[in-house]
Amino acid sequence: MxxxxxxxxxxxxxxxxxxxxxxxxxxxxxxxxxxxxxxxxxxxxxxxxxxxxxxxxxxxxxxxxxxxxxxLAAPLPRAYEFVDGSAYLPHVERVRRARGADVPESFYTDPLMYQATSAAFYGPRDAVRVVSEDYGIDLEAEIVVITDDVPMAVTPAQAAAHIQLIGLVNDVSLRNLIPGELNKGFGFLQSKPRSALSPVFVTPDELGASWRDNKVHLPLLTHINGEWFGAPEAGVDMQFDFSQLVAHAAKTRPLSAGTIVGSGTIANEDTSKGASCFAEKRTVETLRDGKPSTPFMKFGDVVRIEMKNSDGSHIFGAIEQRIEQQPLP
Known part of the structure; x- marks a missing residue:
């Protein structure tokens, strides 16, 4: 349903x-x-x-x-928790390689995850409001799963039974604010504003055979201002499946019903599939050309994120949003 x-x-x-x-x-x-x-x-x-x-x-x-x-509002206009992973290691590897850093071995066995903003989510047609373009406005096209109550310390096999719904998210990032925050050694705050959720969440059976191994085996399609931006395969190059991500989040605490768990930016080793965020595209350009050539998003830009079945029908509906300036109070 x-x-x-x-x-x-x-x-x-x-x-x-x-x-x-x-x-x-x-x-x-x-x-x-x-x-x-x-x-x-x-x-x-x-x-x-x-x-x-x-x-x-x-x-x-x-x-x-x-x-x-x-x-439509977001299916969950606000949630008790939104924890976002980074399960697609091609993205992590490229970003670190572009700045001359190695990927720690632990990244291959222990998921990256942070506590994201969940007090309110944009609806699928709401504008994304940002004070300044200088913040480096970026999208992140991702898949999310939504749980019922998850006990503390569940195994991945146990966690899989608590995944009740699946959806999409535009996990908005302000890239130029991220380095300063990470340099403090205390994580994201100002650089991670409200995100937007897909028009609907669906039960896993709506995906048929495309939901297997606790992954969605379909491309996630993004357009910017009507032009194709990327369609990486969500079931490919996902180092940690959703059961592992849920279990990781619940290692030391139970998760309340309605917890949203994100996949992180979807990315493939095959860069011909395009990107799910501007940071990824700019990293590919840096590795190829020595510097990025694509700017971050500007006011007036429109992002569209969607996923379709093999027959071309929409699953979640599309997130379609304009980037707008937020006036100062």
């Missing part, structure tokens, strides 16, 4: 079930007011939501309305 949230009913939105073709929807408030509420009682409420989904897709549901992406 496919689930989304309308921009109504308060900060956490109103839960809707969306048709498989992303054209129709029905409010699910008779089952759960919000997606967060549904995730907190997933074992009991998911079967009821699935029955509503089947009714919607067969044309039998009441209260059906045409879906308008412009009125």
């Amino acid at each position: 496919k689930l989304g949230s309308l921009k109504e009913g308060g900060r956490d939105g109103t839960l809707i079930v969306v048709s498989r073709d992303l054209t129709r929807a029905v409010r699910a408030t008779g089952i759960a007011a919000t997606l967060q509420v549904a995730l907190e009682d997933w074992s009991n409420l998911a079967p009821r939501l699935n029955a509503l989904s089947e009714s919607l897709n067969s044309g039998d549901a009441d209260g059906v309305f045409d879906l308008d992406f412009n009125v």
Whole structure:
């Protein structure tokens, strides 16, 4: 099934079930007011939501309305946790090689992960607001999984059973602020503003055979201002699968229902597949030419991130956002 949230009913939105073709929807408030509420009682409420989904897709549901992406909030407008990994080591290797640094051996056995901003997410058509272009505005096209309650110290095999939904994220980064923050030795803060989530999250069965080994085996497509930017294969070159990422996050603490776990920027060894962020593209240029030639994003630029099935149909809907200047208070 496919689930989304309308921009109504308060900060956490109103839960809707969306048709498989992303054209129709029905409010699910008779089952759960919000997606967060549904995730907190997933074992009991998911079967009821699935029955509503089947009714919607067969044309039998009441209260059906045409879906308008412009009125959608993020499926989880806010979450208790968003932890983002860096599971695609070709990206890590290239970035470090470009600055003359080796990749520590531990990177191949222990995932990189940080605590990201989760107090609010942009909806799929909301503008990305940044104060200054000098911050180095970048996108990061990624896949996320959403969990129910995950116990502390689960194994990857146990963690896999707690992955309930899958979606996309534009994990916005302000690249020119990152070096100064990392040099302090205390991680990201100002350089990682709000991110945007796909119009819907889907249960793994919606991906069919493309969801296997706890990975999504499809390309993730990005366009900038209508021009192709990249379509790396998400199931290729992923050093750590999602069960390993969830288990890593839960090593010393339980994860609350509604925790979002990100894959990190999708990247392949094969650079002909393009990039999922400007930092990756600029790194490839630096390794090839000695310096980057592609600038970061400017106000007015539009980013579009989407994933399609083998038949060309959309799975999650597209994140499509304009970069806009945030006026000072």
